[in-house]
Amino acid sequence: xxxxxxxELEFKENGKKEMAQINMITNHNAENEKIEAHIAPWAxxxxxxxxxxxxxxxxxxxxxxxxxxxxxxxxxxxxxxxxSINKNTIKISEVKDIEAAQKMYFGIIVSYxxxxxxxxxxxxxxTTFLKNGKNISEIELLAKVFRPNLEVIKVxxxxxxxxxxxxxxxxxxxxxxxxGDVQLKIEARIKGKIVSQGESxxxxxxxxxxxxxxxxxxxxxxxxxxxxxxxxxxxxxxxxKIAEDISQRIEMGKILTEEIDKDMIKExxxxxxxxxxxxxxxxxxxxxxxxxxxSILMDLLMSTPIDNVKLMDPxxxxxxxxxxxxxxxxxxxYYRDLMLNEYSPVEISLKIEDIREKPTEVIIDLPIIxxxxxxxxxxxxxxxxx
Amino acid sequence: MLSNLKExxxxxxxxxxxxxxxxxxxxxxxxxxxxxxDQTSEIRLLLSIPDTIKRKVSKIEVPAxxxxxxxxxxxxxxxxxxxxxxxxxxxxxxxxxxxxxxxxEKFFLILRGRFPKNIxxxxxxxxxxxxxxxxxxxxxxWLDCMIRDVELLEKVxxxxxxxDVDVGVKVGIDRCFSSAIPHDYRKKIEAVQKFLASGYxxxxxxxxxxxxxxxxxxxxxxxxxDDLMNLFTKLTSGELFSTYVYADDPYDLGPIKRDExxxxxxxxxxxxxxxxxxxxxxxxxxxFLTFKKKxxxxxxxxxxxx
Numbered sequence: 001x002x003x004x005x006x007x008e009l010e011f012k013e014n015g016k017k018e019m020a021q022i023n024m025i026t027n028h029n030a031e032n033e034k035i036e037a038h039i040a041p042w043a044x045x046x047x048x049x050x051x052x053x054x055x056x057x058x059x060x061x062x063x064x065x066x067x068x069x070x071x072x073x074x075x076x077x078x079x080x081x082x083x084s085i086n087k088n089t090i091k092i093s094e095v096k097d098i099e100a101a102q103k104m105y106f107g108i109i110v111s112y113x114x115x116x117x118x119x120x121x122x123x124x125x126x127t128t129f130l131k132n133g134k135n136i137s138e139i140e141l142l143a144k145v146f147r148p149n150l151e152v153i154k155v156x157x158x159x160x161x162x163x164x165x166x167x168x169x170x171x172x173x174x175x176x177x178x179x180g181d182v183q184l185k186i187e188a189r190i191k192g193k194i195v196s197q198g199e200s201x202x203x204x205x206x207x208x209x210x211x212x213x214x215x216x217x218x219x220x221x222x223x224x225x226x227x228x229x230x231x232x233x234x235x236x237x238x239x240x241k242i243a244e245d246i247s248q249r250i251e252m253g254k255i256l257t258e259e260i261d262k263d264m265i266k267e268x269x270x271x272x273x274x275x276x277x278x279x280x281x282x283x284x285x286x287x288x289x290x291x292x293x294x295s296i297l298m299d300l301l302m303s304t305p306i307d308n309v310k311l312m313d314p315x316x317x318x319x320x321x322x323x324x325x326x327x328x329x330x331x332x333x334y335y336r337d338l339m340l341n342e343y344s345p346v347e348i349s350l351k352i353e354d355i356r357e358k359p360t361e362v363i364i365d366l367p368i369i370x371x372x373x374x375x376x377x378x379x380x381x382x383x384x385x386x
Numbered sequence: 387m388l389s390n391l392k393e394x395x396x397x398x399x400x401x402x403x404x405x406x407x408x409x410x411x412x413x414x415x416x417x418x419x420x421x422x423x424d425q426t427s428e429i430r431l432l433l434s435i436p437d438t439i440k441r442k443v444s445k446i447e448v449p450a451x452x453x454x455x456x457x458x459x460x461x462x463x464x465x466x467x468x469x470x471x472x473x474x475x476x477x478x479x480x481x482x483x484x485x486x487x488x489x490x491e492k493f494f495l496i497l498r499g500r501f502p503k504n505i506x507x508x509x510x511x512x513x514x515x516x517x518x519x520x521x522x523x524x525x526x527x528w529l530d531c532m533i534r535d536v537e538l539l540e541k542v543x544x545x546x547x548x549x550d551v552d553v554g555v556k557v558g559i560d561r562c563f564s565s566a567i568p569h570d571y572r573k574k575i576e577a578v579q580k581f582l583a584s585g586y587x588x589x590x591x592x593x594x595x596x597x598x599x600x601x602x603x604x605x606x607x608x609x610x611x612d613d614l615m616n617l618f619t620k621l622t623s624g625e626l627f628s629t630y631v632y633a634d635d636p637y638d639l640g641p642i643k644r645d646e647x648x649x650x651x652x653x654x655x656x657x658x659x660x661x662x663x664x665x666x667x668x669x670x671x672x673x674f675l676t677f678k679k680k681x682x683x684x685x686x687x688x689x690x691x692x
Contacts, residue, residue, distance in 0.1 A: 038672050040515070040528050047516050050530045052670055078511060078534050079669075098540045100666040107511075107532045107670070180517050238651075290611045293651055297614070300652055301572055307520070338516045379521050382528075 034059045035129070039141040041382035044180050044339045045115050048075055049143050052107035053127065057097075059104075063130040064092040068110055069123035072143065078107035112145040115341060119178040119378070121145045122386030146179035146381055148308070150335055150346050153374055161322065161354045161362065169367045170318060172331075172348075175374040176308050179381055180337040185312040186368050187332045188320075195320040195329075196368065198313020201299045202245040208291045242292065243282045306375045316368045323361050327352040331368070390508045391541055400451035400499050401429045407448050411435055416494070420501050422510065423640065423661065427501040428457065433493045435484055446482040454499035456480060461490035509534060510664055514675070525677045529637060529660055533669040540666070562679060566686035615651065617689050621682075622653050630682045633660040634673030 039051035053064075068074055068088040077083065082094035095106045112121065122144050129137040154173035161167075176182070188196035285292065302314035318329075333346040352364070378384065405413055412434040419428045435446075459467040465488075473482050487493070511532045518525040533539060620626060624642035633639050640659030662671040 038670075040513075040530055042515070042517075042519055042528070044517055048513060050511070050513055050532065052532060054670065078532050079536055081537075096535055096537045098536050098666065100540065101536050101669065102667050103669075105669055293611055293615065296651060298572070298576070300654070301567060377520060380519060382519050382526070 037139050042144050044337050045112050045341050046339050048109050048111050050109050051141055054103045054105040061129045061131050065128045066090040067126045072110050072123050073113045075109040075111050080106050120386050148178040148180040148182050151175045152346055155348050158351045158353050163356045169369045171371045173372040174370055177376045179378040181308050182335040182337055183310045183312055185334045186316045188318045189330045190320050196316055196318050199315040205292055205295045206246055208295050239285050243285055306373045308377050318366045321363050325354050393505055397501055397505050400454050403451045422506050425501055425503050426498050428498045431495045435493055436491050440484040443484050448480045450478050450480055452499050454497050457498040458496040460494040461488055462492040523680045525679045527675045529673055531671040533664050562683045566683045618652055627656050630678045631658050633675045636671050637662045637673050
């Protein structure tokens with residue numbers, strides 16, 4: 001018969017008490033009352049999972065056997081003096097101890113070093129205290145490993161280029177389930193070649209500046225008192241960095257918007273090459289703080305569509321030359337968690353069909369937009385039974 | 387273990403040396419601490435400097451072993467004494483003129499030296515959950531600290547305590563801002579962006595259109611960049627944010643700041659420190675750090691909607 005231990009953890013707020021199961025199942029045994037056991041209540045794949053045992057000094061024992069479940073890795077020991085390890089079984093015969101310490105204790109670190117296929121994966125760590133070969137206490141701790149998962153709900157099978165109507169973007173609908181915040185990146189390929197590009201914030205700012213008509217070299221003027229009142233909002237280093245990034249982009253010819261023409265880019269390039277005028281450029285940016293701040297804010301909003309997902313490139317676009325009536329396109333949605341575990345990308349295939357009357361070579365430039373998210377994260381995993 | 391012991395002992399060498407140096411003044415060690423957060427080691431000594439010594443000795447000179455400094459000095463009734471007036475630093479020595487000391491038989495001295503983090507890590511193990519556990523109301527992070535080796539700790543110094551073991555948790559708030567800012571607000575932002583752009587335009591038609599869009603957007607509520615920025619600044623102040631986080635015993639909240647790594651105007655993470663002490667009596671510390679996410683997001687929503 002196994003009894004479940006429930007321990008009250010008292011939280012500070014309003015003296016509210018919350019019952020939390022600490023994932024400990026023990027045999028009903030008087031000796032158990034002298035032993036405290038604790039394990040971190042959840043983990044991602046590859047994350048260190050610390051656990052420890054503490055007991056009164058008057059507990060008589062001569063061996064502790066710990067069985068780590070298959071698939072789990074033993075990472076480290078704390079405060080152990082003598083041990084032997086055989087595959088996934090640990091035998092501890094001596095624990096470090098000093099007079100000043102009130103209790104005896106030791107710790108173990110385990111981890112689950114692979115990506116589980118299921119969203120939750122549990123491993124029972126069985127610990128037995130022995131005296132003269134007899135079990136005096138058995139404790140089971142549950143290591144809980146969780147992972148996220150992305151799925152496609154809806155994607156067009158075909159994008160059709162027609163004379164009267166052409167797609168404005170590539171719409172996707174995705175679902176997030178499981179546990180763990182993810183960073184997401186979309187990649188599109190045609191015939192094995194990458195045709196997607198994520199436009200950065202810098203691009204966005206540059207576009208806005210261009211729309212403001214501010215990138216006209218000859219007319220660059222710095223306004224009086226262009227710095228915001230107390231310089232609080234934009235770190236000067238940050239503004240400098242924006243200026244540098246923009247300059248770099250221009251220098252490398254990485255302006256792909258049709259709106260900014262080649263001649264202007266040439267002009268801007270030579271102009272930015274001169275340090276003095278570059279300083280003027282930074283000044284000018286200060287004068288456009290509002291545009292910059294709003295761009296940054298919009299970027300933030302676009303990058304975090306739902307609680308658990310962060311888009312690395314919220315402005316990913318597909319740019320490709322379409323030469324034939326039907327083109328096979330492949331999308332891959334890469335995602336990783338906060339431990340930087342990389343999960344199998346979501347794969348999508350679709351066709352681009354050209355049904356125009358006089359089809360010519362055309363360059364499509366379509367933003368890939370996730371129009372809808374179905375967000376179903378696991379909540380309260382610490383209390384979840386597996 | 388021996389190499390660890392050596393490294394730690396070397397780092398704490400200065401404490402032994404200064405203790406030995408103060409022998410004529412019958413030093414008693416009242417406390418010995420390592421501060422994980424500040425990466426310092428500290429000893430508190432009780433010294434005996436009676437009037438007889440004050441009369442005889444013109445100066446007390448201690449070599450500044452490992453560049454320790456005098457953090458604090460108190461008399462026997464715990465009155466704080468002006469360290470910078472009493473002690474001077476000369477030729478890599480700390481010098482005290484006992485005649486400047488107030489009438490008191492005993493004095494407390496707190497000395498501090500450096501203690502690199504990589505060495506502290508040999509004494510304690512600190513870990514926080516990489517990912518939060520969410521609920522509709524709150525986000526939780528587990529905290530776990532343990533002493534690696536009690537015998538090592540004892541060998542180093544009997545009264546050793548590792549103080550302010552600091553578990554730094556980065557609480558992500560970008561999602562809070564993102565989810566708090568309603569969809570129609572985004573449209574307003576776009577309208578303002580277009581308007582700002584057209585403000586420099588000479589195309590009257592474009593300007594007119596942008597103005598009309600803005601007016602429509604403003605019929606709901608306007609977007610003032612100034613207001614927005616002020617709002618963000620307020621909502622990411624450590625003081626205000628601290629009302630939305632709490633830590634379980636045996637942890638206490640330390641200072642809360644914006645994550646300094648990000649230099650942009652909207653901090654995406656707040657750096658929350660949870661502090662605890664580890665010593666021979668408390669050799670492990672576990673608990674949760676909780677962020678009242680819903681309350682925080684609601685506060686943002688209210689502020690944005692006015």
